[in-house]
Amino acid sequence: MKKIGVFVCHCGRNISSTVNINEVVEEIKKYPGVAFCTDYTYMCSDPGQDLVKKSIKEKKLDGIVIAACSPSLHELTFRNTAEKAGLNPYLTEVANIREQCSWVHKDIKEATPKAISIIESIIEKTKLNESLSPVKVKVNPKALVIGGGIAGIQASLDIANSGHKVILVEKSPSIGGHMAQLSETFPTLDCSQCILTPKMVEISQHENISLFVYSELEEISGSVGNFKIKIRKKASYVDNSKCTGCGVCSEKCPVSVDSEFDEGLGKRKAIYSPFPQAVPNKPVIDKENCTYFLKDGKCGVCKIVCTLNAIDFDQKDEIIEEEVGAIVVATGYELYPMENMIEYGAGKYPDVINGLQFERLLSASGPTQGEIHRPSDNKIPKRIAFISCVGSRDPEHHLPYCSKICCMYMVKHALLYKEHIPDGEAIVFSIDIRTSGKDYEEFFTRAKEEGNILYIRGKPARIIKQGDDLVVWCINTLTGKQLRVKCDMIVLSMSMISSSGALELAKALRIHTNDFGFFTEAHPKLRPVESLVPGFYLAGTAQGPKDIPDTVSQASGAAAKVMTLFSSDEISHSPIIASVDEDLCSGCGICIAACPYDAREMDERKKIVAVNEILCEGCGACISACPSGASQQRNLTNIQIDNMISVLLRSNTEQPV
Amino acid sequence: MKDKKNLTTEINPEIRDILIEMGAEDIYKCYQCGKCTSVCPWFQVEICDYPVYKFSLETALGAVASSEDKKELEEEIDLIYRCVGCEACLEQCPHGISTPNILRAARRLLVDFGSYPETLKSIVQKTHNVGNPFGEQRENRADWAKGLNVPDFQQGMEYLYFPCCLPAYETRNQKVAQATVGILQKCEVSFGILGVKETCCGEVIRRIGAENIFEEVTKANIKEFKDSDVKKVLVTSPHCFTTFKNEYPEFGADFEVLHITQFLSKLIDEGKIKPKKEFNKKVVYHDPCTLGRKNNIYEEPRNILKNIPGLEFLEVENFNRSLSLCCGAGSGGLWLEWEKDERIVNVRLKQLMDTGADIIAVACPYCLQMFEETLKSMSTDIRVMDVAEILYETI
Numbered sequence A: 001m002k003k004i005g006v007f008v009c010h011c012g013r014n015i016s017s018t019v020n021i022n023e024v025v026e027e028i029k030k031y032p033g034v035a036f037c038t039d040y041t042y043m044c045s046d047p048g049q050d051l052v053k054k055s056i057k058e059k060k061l062d063g064i065v066i067a068a069c070s071p072s073l074h075e076l077t078f079r080n081t082a083e084k085a086g087l088n089p090y091l092t093e094v095a096n097i098r099e100q101c102s103w104v105h106k107d108i109k110e111a112t113p114k115a116i117s118i119i120e121s122i123i124e125k126t127k128l129n130e131s132l133s134p135v136k137v138k139v140n141p142k143a144l145v146i147g148g149g150i151a152g153i154q155a156s157l158d159i160a161n162s163g164h165k166v167i168l169v170e171k172s173p174s175i176g177g178h179m180a181q182l183s184e185t186f187p188t189l190d191c192s193q194c195i196l197t198p199k200m201v202e203i204s205q206h207e208n209i210s211l212f213v214y215s216e217l218e219e220i221s222g223s224v225g226n227f228k229i230k231i232r233k234k235a236s237y238v239d240n241s242k243c244t245g246c247g248v249c250s251e252k253c254p255v256s257v258d259s260e261f262d263e264g265l266g267k268r269k270a271i272y273s274p275f276p277q278a279v280p281n282k283p284v285i286d287k288e289n290c291t292y293f294l295k296d297g298k299c300g301v302c303k304i305v306c307t308l309n310a311i312d313f314d315q316k317d318e319i320i321e322e323e324v325g326a327i328v329v330a331t332g333y334e335l336y337p338m339e340n341m342i343e344y345g346a347g348k349y350p351d352v353i354n355g356l357q358f359e360r361l362l363s364a365s366g367p368t369q370g371e372i373h374r375p376s377d378n379k380i381p382k383r384i385a386f387i388s389c390v391g392s393r394d395p396e397h398h399l400p401y402c403s404k405i406c407c408m409y410m411v412k413h414a415l416l417y418k419e420h421i422p423d424g425e426a427i428v429f430s431i432d433i434r435t436s437g438k439d440y441e442e443f444f445t446r447a448k449e450e451g452n453i454l455y456i457r458g459k460p461a462r463i464i465k466q467g468d469d470l471v472v473w474c475i476n477t478l479t480g481k482q483l484r485v486k487c488d489m490i491v492l493s494m495s496m497i498s499s500s501g502a503l504e505l506a507k508a509l510r511i512h513t514n515d516f517g518f519f520t521e522a523h524p525k526l527r528p529v530e531s532l533v534p535g536f537y538l539a540g541t542a543q544g545p546k547d548i549p550d551t552v553s554q555a556s557g558a559a560a561k562v563m564t565l566f567s568s569d570e571i572s573h574s575p576i577i578a579s580v581d582e583d584l585c586s587g588c589g590i591c592i593a594a595c596p597y598d599a600r601e602m603d604e605r606k607k608i609v610a611v612n613e614i615l616c617e618g619c620g621a622c623i624s625a626c627p628s629g630a631s632q633q634r635n636l637t638n639i640q641i642d643n644m645i646s647v648l649l650r651s652n653t654e655q656p657v
Numbered sequence B: 001m002k003d004k005k006n007l008t009t010e011i012n013p014e015i016r017d018i019l020i021e022m023g024a025e026d027i028y029k030c031y032q033c034g035k036c037t038s039v040c041p042w043f044q045v046e047i048c049d050y051p052v053y054k055f056s057l058e059t060a061l062g063a064v065a066s067s068e069d070k071k072e073l074e075e076e077i078d079l080i081y082r083c084v085g086c087e088a089c090l091e092q093c094p095h096g097i098s099t100p101n102i103l104r105a106a107r108r109l110l111v112d113f114g115s116y117p118e119t120l121k122s123i124v125q126k127t128h129n130v131g132n133p134f135g136e137q138r139e140n141r142a143d144w145a146k147g148l149n150v151p152d153f154q155q156g157m158e159y160l161y162f163p164c165c166l167p168a169y170e171t172r173n174q175k176v177a178q179a180t181v182g183i184l185q186k187c188e189v190s191f192g193i194l195g196v197k198e199t200c201c202g203e204v205i206r207r208i209g210a211e212n213i214f215e216e217v218t219k220a221n222i223k224e225f226k227d228s229d230v231k232k233v234l235v236t237s238p239h240c241f242t243t244f245k246n247e248y249p250e251f252g253a254d255f256e257v258l259h260i261t262q263f264l265s266k267l268i269d270e271g272k273i274k275p276k277k278e279f280n281k282k283v284v285y286h287d288p289c290t291l292g293r294k295n296n297i298y299e300e301p302r303n304i305l306k307n308i309p310g311l312e313f314l315e316v317e318n319f320n321r322s323l324s325l326c327c328g329a330g331s332g333g334l335w336l337e338w339e340k341d342e343r344i345v346n347v348r349l350k351q352l353m354d355t356g357a358d359i360i361a362v363a364c365p366y367c368l369q370m371f372e373e374t375l376k377s378m379s380t381d382i383r384v385m386d387v388a389e390i391l392y393e394t395i
């Protein structure tokens, strides 16, 4: 039998005012298995801990129970104390007689026996505790970053600058993401590309970064510290070792299609680089639109004009295998489809456009060289309307959430419009303008006043085309007046949604998203940059709508977490996890489905379901699901739980065990 | 300008709680965006200002149907009974708030106090007394079917055909019922009618706020259907459709109900009806609110019309399907008089006529009645027909 020591804390008067400490100590001393019991005012203080250490050594204790506050506060403290005295830390337990006893009772006569039974139940647990040591794994200090928008760029640079290798995978032909499409950025109105492109170039030149564009993650296995990945690099039909990015091929290519980068407002060729500052600046052939592929080898103009013979129609997709220790997910966002807004004729009327399209019209590198012309007939729009919350804050038909940044980009758009067309009129329709960011409200105020912009409170119901005009139907809910406003062009502040493919990616990575495909953080407040599954970190709009400052902060946060992980060769993990009694396991596999962390895996050879000790978080779901009692939580086995419960149930009748 | 005391609203929790109890439970969801107001048909009536967005908030304050001042109360009653229950607002409201239900709660309160429009009082009374809102005699209810060999419903028949009040009594609408049974007979459908035993479905009196009488009528109808062993009902009116399908079950009904356009569209798809004769007309289809928005039946009537040879099918641009505009007859609107330039029906007819159609096709007796009545005073050649009538002409 173990020699157990019990240390009862007064917590000043927090415990002792409603629990009779003397009575507790006297009772516990009598409890079977207890070799020593004492009390102290503050057990967590240095003298308190010294008392614990001294007692462990002197009384040769092989298990201790600290009766004090919640284990979520000081369990670690006392485990370390015990370790210093030579006792395995997992033979230390905390009995919570504060939050669960003294704080919730007034009557000392009720609280004292309750404290006694709580302590007794923890003594029972401690009796059967085993010595454990943390699970250790080697860490491969190389990171994978998925998505090359500003989030992925920032995370990659931060990790690479700390001396670790980074693999950056981007699905489109260039990194840069949506930020590359923007004109000027709120609240300071600096030119988006001017602040972004230096970072893009830094990526391409960084010795610690391997960049794979036109690529996607194909397969992943393993767990934190040791993932094995396969990347599919799509054939671009251009040999990058020969191509200098001169662009002759694109110039001569006869096929012209809508440019994704210009949001359909401009054209690109079948062989293209999305924008002049693209990184890498090598074209790709879009097979779906290339005449060579569509018509069995007809065309091939690019191959003819390319003097460096860089065009290679026989190129195949490549699979690259890599090993990494951590993964940053930075797959960004898209805008809610305009076609869903039938009441606004969006997708039907060419002059009803979305925010990103307007950014392209404003951008000097855009399809109109930065002059605002409306798409249908190139006319300069003399009256323009901006409508907020389109798709967002509409739980009934669209999305329930506030997309957070569209108010701000709308405020910016109205101001930039007025700067471009000073004699034009800008009207903003909104329910409210949300400007909760540093300097944002000031920006809004300035934009409203400088631009003489008309803000109308109300959500328009319809946009109706009348001849050349688009008429917005609305009610000004502040005055109650009906409005039918004729406009030349309308910009819808569409909500952000998760990027297409986010759900499939989440499934492949086995990490969680919310209902809308945004990756879920481990804790909404205290762990906002990591996933619940160890080894995965989240950056930018992949996790939820946000602006560039927040995106960059989160990316740096995720990078810091990765660096923390990489700061030692090994990581350790709590050993309070599930274990399997191989003799009892029938291999039914029920636990596999029950585990939210994918930590249970079938051992095909032994026909039992093993526990991946790295992935297991010790939640206990598999244990309660296991029909044969084979799965047990270490140091919280079914027998321990039974014993604890019987102590608690018996306590009223005051019989010994 | 009102004097100060009338501008200050006291929160009246009692009225609010009663209204919530009576069905205005959505009020707290409203974020005052106003979308409901500019999508409401009254928005399109030039001289009318109908502040739909205010109703949730005013109800939350308990400031609805509660004025002590007689003139003010009259104005309020006018607002409360102006709503035609078309649910255009509900269709667009980001929070799915049913303003017609909020107003119906207010109507229930007004009906309880007897303070509601006289014409509506009279139709509630008539429905209560003789089972139809027109005060027609019960024994004349099956007159429309005279000489058509329409059997009374008997156990073992597959369908009960339920024309409801307008097609039963009103001459223009009777033709729709007659065309319908004509088609059913041609296709050898096993069906019968309740005839003089038929009673109004009660939809309109529920919308007016006469909840108790609605419940009485409903329970009687359900009993009649059960006693006659009715399992499937075919209806001409979307108002019967929605009431039977969506509202009767809470009172214990468990029969299946089909709108006639659903039934006929299916027969066409299965090849059991083949429209043969050419119908060389331009036809625009008007979506009845109660069939479309409330029950999502948009394609079946279109399918019937598009299968008719020679027929050129037209849509009202911007105002079709879920964005269709009400005819103005719902929720008691058929019985309320508005000035000529203050009528929804005129706006809708203009939209329909602007398409250049020869025929307005409808699938609702209320729409038919409303359009017919209004067209009488207009110089135009456009005609209104029910989808079933058009189909009947071509088979």
Ligand SMILES: Cc1cc2nc3c(=O)[nH]c(=O)nc-3n(C[C@H](O)[C@H](O)[C@H](O)COP(=O)(O)OP(=O)(O)OC[C@H]3O[C@@H](n4cnc5c(N)ncnc54)[C@H](O)[C@@H]3O)c2cc1C
Pocket: A146, A147, A148, A149, A150, A151, A152, A169, A170, A171, A172, A174, A175, A176, A177, A178, A179, A182, A184, A185, A186, A187, A215, A216, A217, A330, A331, A332, A333, A334, A335, A355, A356, A359, A405, A409, A412, A499, A500, A501, A505, A539, A540, A541, A542, A546, A547, A548, A549, A551
């Ligand atoms: C109209 C508009 C105006 C804006 N204006 C401003 C402004 O003025 N100021 C401001 O602060 N913010 C502004 N924003 C917000 C800003 O665009 C975002 O905060 C920022 O771009 C988010 O960066 P990101 O890296 O998270 O996402 P993204 O820019 O979307 O980047 C994600 C990247 O990941 C790639 N990717 C996606 N899935 C995969 C996959 N499975 N595998 C590999 N790669 C993948 C994508 O191709 C993309 O390159 C604006 C947004 C809009 C819509």
Ligand code: SF4
Pocket: A249, A252, A253, A254, A255, A269, A270, A271, A285, A286, A289, A290, A291, A292, A293, A299, A300, A301, A302, A303
């Ligand atoms: S083969 Fe022709 S169509 Fe294809 S990319 Fe080259 S030039 Fe363009």
Ligand code: SF4
Pocket: A388, A389, A390, A392, A393, A401, A402, A403, A404, A405, A406, A407, A408, A432, A433, A434, A493, A495
């Ligand atoms: S940020 Fe503004 S526009 Fe965007 S959803 Fe939120 S409130 Fe609406």
Ligand code: SF4
Pocket: B029, B030, B031, B032, B033, B034, B035, B036, B037, B052, B053, B056, B089, B092, B093, B094, B095, B096, B097, B099
């Ligand atoms: S549309 Fe809905 S949320 Fe908006 S004002 Fe009307 S009832 Fe309120």
Ligand code: SF4
Pocket: B036, B039, B040, B041, B042, B052, B082, B083, B084, B085, B086, B087, B088, B089, B090, B099, B100
């Ligand atoms: S139901 Fe129709 S008439 Fe009534 S408030 Fe709503 S939109 Fe207006």
